[in-house]
Amino acid sequence: MCCKLEAMVQRFATHALWFLVFGGIALPAERAHAALGGDAASVVTDTAEIQGVAHATLLQQYEIQEITNDSGMRVREFLNRDGVVFAVAWNGPVVPDLRTLLGASFDSYVKQLGALKHPGTHRSLRLASSALVVESGGHMRAYSGRAYLPLLIPAGALPANLH
Amino acid sequence: MPSPHRFPHHAAIMLTAGLLSACLGNHGSTPTSATPPPSVVNTMTVTVDSGPAAAPGAINHAYVTVRVCAPGSTTQCADVDHVLLDTGSWGLRLVRSVLAANTVALSGETDTHGNTVEECETFGGGQTWGPVALADVTLAGEVASKLPVQIMDDTNAGAPPPATCGANGTLLNTVAGFGANGVLGVGVFAQDCGAACVNAATPLPVYYGCTAAGACTAENLALVDQVTNPVAAFAVDNNGLIIDMANLVNANGDASVQGQLTFGLGTQTDNALPATGLTVLGANASGDFTATYNGGSTVLPALIDSGTDDYVFSDMTIPTCSTGSFVGDYCPAVAPLNVFAVNTGVGTNNATNTVNFAIQDPNTFVAGAAAFEGLAGGGGATNFVWGMPYFYGRKIYIGIDQKMAGTFTGPFYAY
Numbered sequence: 343m344c345c346k347l348e349a350m351v352q353r354f355a356t357h358a359l360w361f362l363v364f365g366g367i368a369l370p371a372e373r374a375h376a377a378l379g380g381d382a383a384s385v386v387t388d389t390a391e392i393q394g395v396a397h398a399t400l401l402q403q404y405e406i407q408e409i410t411n412d413s414g415m416r417v418r419e420f421l422n423r424d425g426v427v428f429a430v431a432w433n434g435p436v437v438p439d440l441r442t443l444l445g446a447s448f449d450s451y452v453k454q455l456g457a458l459k460h461p462g463t464h465r466s467l468r469l470a471s472s473a474l475v476v477e478s479g480g481h482m483r484a485y486s487g488r489a490y491l492p493l494l495i496p497a498g499a500l501p502a503n504l505h
Numbered sequence: 506m507p508s509p510h511r512f513p514h515h516a517a518i519m520l521t522a523g524l525l526s527a528c529l530g531n532h533g534s535t536p537t538s539a540t541p542p543p544s545v546v547n548t549m550t551v552t553v554d555s556g557p558a559a560a561p562g563a564i565n566h567a568y569v570t571v572r573v574c575a576p577g578s579t580t581q582c583a584d585v586d587h588v589l590l591d592t593g594s595w596g597l598r599l600v601r602s603v604l605a606a607n608t609v610a611l612s613g614e615t616d617t618h619g620n621t622v623e624e625c626e627t628f629g630g631g632q633t634w635g636p637v638a639l640a641d642v643t644l645a646g647e648v649a650s651k652l653p654v655q656i657m658d659d660t661n662a663g664a665p666p667p668a669t670c671g672a673n674g675t676l677l678n679t680v681a682g683f684g685a686n687g688v689l690g691v692g693v694f695a696q697d698c699g700a701a702c703v704n705a706a707t708p709l710p711v712y713y714g715c716t717a718a719g720a721c722t723a724e725n726l727a728l729v730d731q732v733t734n735p736v737a738a739f740a741v742d743n744n745g746l747i748i749d750m751a752n753l754v755n756a757n758g759d760a761s762v763q764g765q766l767t768f769g770l771g772t773q774t775d776n777a778l779p780a781t782g783l784t785v786l787g788a789n790a791s792g793d794f795t796a797t798y799n800g801g802s803t804v805l806p807a808l809i810d811s812g813t814d815d816y817v818f819s820d821m822t823i824p825t826c827s828t829g830s831f832v833g834d835y836c837p838a839v840a841p842l843n844v845f846a847v848n849t850g851v852g853t854n855n856a857t858n859t860v861n862f863a864i865q866d867p868n869t870f871v872a873g874a875a876a877f878e879g880l881a882g883g884g885g886a887t888n889f890v891w892g893m894p895y896f897y898g899r900k901i902y903i904g905i906d907q908k909m910a911g912t913f914t915g916p917f918y919a920y
Binding site (some may be wrong): 452460467470475477486 | 677
């Protein structure tokens with residue numbers, strides 16, 4: 343595949359992700375693929391509303407797509423060589439829409455969350471299974487967190503660097 | 506709807522306080538006099554216990570009783586017990602069904618389009634959703650009149666949450682969500698969202714205007730209309746507060762612990778700042794100072810947070826509990842595990858101070874107790890939270906943003 347085309351597809355996908363995560367628009371589940379575990383190219387049609395600035399960084403084991411906006415939000419997606427999003431990270435004044443960002447993993451996240459007693463009082467939480475790790479923390483005005491799929495992390499990449 | 510009053514004494518206090526507030530709040534019509542106004546009762550009790558009957562089993566939750574009235578009313582009032590005292594958030598949030606049980610109905614704010622203002626606010630494990638309403642809020646003898654508060658809409662009486670609210674977890678609107686009948690956010694800021702929600706090009710998904718049909722759209726909201734820390738809205742003693750908790754009798758578990766909440770810093774004889782020995786940690790625009798853990802080089806955002814049950818920091822070398830009531834918290838192989846962190850203030854109030862503390866094995870805690878020292882967790886966290894265990898046996902000072910306390914300007918934390 344032509345690398346240029348691939349980059350372009352991912353750029354479109356990133357813009358679509360921005361729209362999905364920050365635009366506050368509910369979309370049918372089958373279209374929310376620009377998410378953890380998803381194929382970034384699958385939402386290339388959602389490019390109408392672009393409100394963020396995207397920046398791509400190509401590393402040896404993976405590519406980082408970073409999206410920022412003027413409200414101070416930042417979302418980073420980590421894509422492996424197969425174009426699959428294996429990690430997402432965020433920080434800013436609000437938490438992005440995790441239903442969109444976590445994609446197919448969201449239900450698993452909510453299930454683990456449901457097991458917590460008094461979930462409102464956990465300002466920092468880590469929900470970890472062999473297939474999914476979600477770390478979310480912070481407080482009003484300053485939230486941060488990340489989620490990754492341990493089984494899809496490229497060889498040689500360290501979870502500690504996925505921020 | 507008026508109802509037979511259950512608390513005649515408080516009604517009388519409320520009436521007096523209301524008159525005082527009306528007088529002080531009357532923008533310039535207060536007659537000037539050489540005689541200083543009589544001091545307001547500025548202290549109230551804080552209790553750590555197992556929580557409200559509807560959601561028992563709380564660990565390290567500090568509670569206060571908040572008096573809330575419909576604005577200007579002395580009959581539509583309730584003393585809401587077991588409201589979580591939270592220095593890590595800003596503004597008062599109350600569970601709707603608890604207010605309804607006390608026959609208190611508060612009128613919602615409306616925006617410039619006549620739509621109802623509702624809010625989605627994120628806490629660690631989910632989000633609160635519900636309308637912003639005005640209330641007269643009384644804490645000790647201090648009154649915040651017509652204070653914007655959030656109603657946590659557990660009965661779904663208002664607009665349903667938009668898809669973007671609650672989508673990052675379960676909604677936290679019930680008593681079980683916090684193990685509390687509400688959350689009293691008395692941290693270092695006056696408003697919960699602040700400037701970021703006033704003039705964003707794309708409104709943050711925090712405040713929403715909702716039509717009568719229940720369609721909600723994110724919108725900007727002026728500071729005066731945002732959910733507000735009641736302390737910052739008091740007529741006096743509004744520059745900060747002091748939380749002074751007793752030490753535990755048994756560090757491995759007390760059924761209850763008492764403390765005192767004092768409003769104002771250096772405004773009355775009972776809230777003076779110590780002349781020496783006070784560590785003042787300035788906070789940044791997010792409400793954080795910084796901390797490094799156990800000699801590490803990573804500089805972490807940090808806060809002193811009565812709304813968090815434990816010390817929170819990431820140390821992947823400490824095993825986590827795999828069984829018992831504290832799964833996921835730290836279970837050191839050899840307890841106590843002695844560690845330390847270095848706090849440094851941001852900005853002018855840039856003190857540095859080392860705090861040594863011990864992590865206990867929570868599986869040795871007294872079963873059924875509500876207060877524990879040495880409870881820690883947070884593997885993977887990218888911040889440092891001095892949670893409720895840090896408060897026991899200490900006097901913690903909170904200085905509110907842009908307000909002077911002695912020679913110090915908020916926002917700051919001090920001890």
